[in-house]
Amino acid sequence: xxxxxxYQKTAFVIGILxxxxxxxxxxxxxxxKPHSDGLTADIYQDGKLLQSINLSxxxxxxxxxxxGENGGTNTIEVRPGSIAVISADCPDKICxxxxxxxxxxxxxxxxxxxxxxxxxxxxxxxxxxxxxxLDMISY
Amino acid sequence: MRIKKLTLLAMFTTLALIIFTIESAIPPLIxxxxxxxxxxxxxxxxxxxxxxxxxxxxxxxxxxxxxxFFFGQALSLLYSLMGGLCxxxxxxxxxxxxxGHYIFLTSIAGAxxxxxxxxxxxxxxxxxxxxxxxxxxLMLSAILTGFFTGLCAHFIQRYxxxxxxxxxxxxKSGGDN
Numbered sequence: 001x002x003x004x005x006x007y008q009k010t011a012f013v014i015g016i017l018x019x020x021x022x023x024x025x026x027x028x029x030x031x032x033k034p035h036s037d038g039l040t041a042d043i044y045q046d047g048k049l050l051q052s053i054n055l056s057x058x059x060x061x062x063x064x065x066x067x068g069e070n071g072g073t074n075t076i077e078v079r080p081g082s083i084a085v086i087s088a089d090c091p092d093k094i095c096x097x098x099x100x101x102x103x104x105x106x107x108x109x110x111x112x113x114x115x116x117x118x119x120x121x122x123x124x125x126x127x128x129x130x131x132x133x134l135d136m137i138s139y
Numbered sequence: 140m141r142i143k144k145l146t147l148l149a150m151f152t153t154l155a156l157i158i159f160t161i162e163s164a165i166p167p168l169i170x171x172x173x174x175x176x177x178x179x180x181x182x183x184x185x186x187x188x189x190x191x192x193x194x195x196x197x198x199x200x201x202x203x204x205x206x207x208f209f210f211g212q213a214l215s216l217l218y219s220l221m222g223g224l225c226x227x228x229x230x231x232x233x234x235x236x237x238x239g240h241y242i243f244l245t246s247i248a249g250a251x252x253x254x255x256x257x258x259x260x261x262x263x264x265x266x267x268x269x270x271x272x273x274x275x276x277l278m279l280s281a282i283l284t285g286f287f288t289g290l291c292a293h294f295i296q297r298y299x300x301x302x303x304x305x306x307x308x309x310x311k312s313g314g315d316n
Contacts, residue, residue, distance in 0.1 A: 007238040014233070014244050021251070022282055025275035105272065106170060 039102070041083045043076070044116040055081050055102075055119070072113035083117060085110060147303070148190070148198055155182040155202040156209075163210060171273055173257055174280045177250055177288055183227060184246055184292035187234050189300065195231075199223050217264075218257050225256030242296070243289025250285030251278060 004012075039055040045066060061079040063086065068074070074095065075087040082102040085095040088110055095110035107118040159179045167174065179202065186195040203223050207216035229252035233245045254277040261270050 007236070007240050010236050011241045011244055014237075014248065018244075018247060018282060021278055025278045028275040029279075103272075104269070 039081060040120045041078070042118050042120055044118065046114045052120075053078055053083065055079075055083060066113075066115060068113035068115065070113070072110075074110055074113055074115050076117070083119070084108065085115075085117070088113065144194075148186075148194060151182050151186060152198050152201045152205075155179045155198065156205055158182065159202065159206050160210070169276075169280070171276050171280075173254060173261075173273065173277055175284075177253065177284050178291070180226060180230075180246060180249055180253070180285075180288050181292045181295065183230065183249070184242055184289065185295055185300065187230055187245075188239060188242070188292075188296055192231055196227060199227050214264075218260060221260040222253040222257040226250070226253035228252070242293045243286050246289030246292060247282055247285030250281040250288065254278065254281045 041053045041055055043050045043053070043066065046069065050066065055078065058078055058080045061077060063075055063077045066074045066076060073089055074085050077084055077086045079100065082100040084098070084100040085108055088095050090110055090112040092112070095108050095115070098106075098108050101108055101117070101119055104119045104121050107116055109116050158181065162176050162178050165176070182202075183195060183199055186198055203216070203219045207219060211219070226249040230245050230249035233248040237244060258270060258274060258277060262268070
């Protein structure tokens, strides 16, 4: 065993700490805490609330179609705890590629069809329910 | 402050500003606010190795203020200031602990504390506990970008610094020893 200097031992400890942080962050991301109740999906068309779906109360998956003003359609599938746009006739299909959302982190938007699906975790307060959690992003 | 040292520090400030400008022109690949490469920390690391804490602090403050005036809103100034100061403090402490070795560990520690500081002040200002959900993503990106930044600083220190300054003593004293 060769002699390690003090700074090398410190570096080793810091390295172990970093590996622990890395692993715990991976675990936090891969295994999200399930929000058992209070998940509501708000579907907005042209800024007007079309409907609010209580995702926790959904027993069986179902699909429905939303019509836009310019004749654009989005087919939405609702599953227990998550919601997604599974097909759309917009040119980019960004909304379709986003897949299922189950948290209020990022909404699904279909800009050509003026459609926004925002999840609201209504466990907190109902007064600010229509405001998004973040209203400014700066870098 | 001697003229040569002042000029060199001003050059480093300009370098940091240029790096920051180019980095802010890169479109955000990951849609999480606060994720960025943090390449300007390369300059901070190099300065920490070659200059005193006060000099690094001056350059950091000048870079943050100037970049906020050129590019940002007043609120982003507060975020950058908090993040930058936390980063500098943590990097200084880690550098002292590690006696100047293993720059990439210093830079990772700095990147982590930068993101923590920004997240913390975002939480204080917006009072929305939802911003804390970004914590694991920011930590991961901090570890990765800190590693990259540390490697860049290591190679700059090894290959570029002897070319910039004539000798090690030349840097600190400013050329009049």
